[in-house]
Amino acid sequence: MDTKSENVVWHAHSVSRDARSEVKQHKPCVLWFTGLSGSGKSTVANAVDHLLHKRKVHTYVLDGDNVRHGLNGDLGFSDKDRVENIRRIGEVAKLFVDAGLVVSTAFISPFKADRDLVRNQLSGGEFFEVFIDTPLAVCEQRDPKGLYKKARAGEIKHFTGIDSAYEVPSSPDIHVETDGKTIEECADEVIAALEKSRIIS
Template identity: 60%
Template sequence: MTDQKATNVTWHDHTVTKVERRKLMGHKSAILWFTGLSGAGKSTVANTVDHLMHEKGIHTYVLDGDNVRMGLNKNLGFSADDRTENIRRIGEVAKLFSDAGIFVLTAFISPYRADRDRVREIMGEGEFIEVYVNASLATCEERDPKGLYKKARAGEIKGFTGIDDPYEEPAKAEITLDADTKSIDELAQEVVAYLDANGYLSA
């Protein structure tokens, strides 16, 4: 956990509450945290869910791992400490989206369970939905859309998740998707069905 460095700062409560923002939106809000190996399909599933929810009039936004590293987190690499800080920052940003009444879909490998759990801890009950896009290493290596596994196996990339750096599977994900055998559309529909069944899509 990052210590508070700034002094003489005071938290200011908002006059407009999260409940009132959700009422205006017409639905609840939460973080949909997509996690899994590189190549599992996290970004593709998240963007498909985003499209499906947009069609239903649900307010959403996707935060993608690579995109965030090109802006907010451009000063972070892939060491264990940098990975932890990467997830801490995006967790705080995602919380702001949820507080604003928006569903935020985050697509990050986020390999360490403790980092994901820390984001869960800063959220209210039911506001952090862990979505494990479960694809085997063999499947991800076969897909290898960015050619990263090939480079990692050749020793050109060090500390690559699943090869020479660990991936810690979620212990109790709210949603586990079988990305080995099901299509992107099927996986996305499962996520939307979960939200609908649990009352997230109405105020």
């Protein structure tokens, strides 16, 4: 059954994306944090958000768990639902960019095709794939939510890194290897990359 909306016409806004960016005095973009559960995606994303806020950059963080409480509350964790989860987040992130914000998304987003789909929805230089690279053994050792323990016991199915695949980014825009680094050092790497790309000054 085709559920695509019909008779829908895109309405052009009188205030452009460039005009919004000029008011905010920085460029908009998506910081797409990807990595295994327990890798530190949300922690680093929030640390980056804090540093950007101190610089008066207009930001927002879309966190995987938080979004599943509302917008994506009807989705499970099958491969099909994971794809739809990322599709919806990509659409929301695109709206935030149109509003002139730097939006950080902290999602496992295990499939390369889904991450590329979001990238291709945005203009060049507006999407940064941020790979929070933490070894599986370290993630399991941290296990902040006890999810790996449940997955190993067979209590959780389709768990990324255990019985569901994670496709490692081959050439991320920002590669943060977290093992042996502080949260602050990881966040500083992201900020430095944004400065280099002239998203912020």
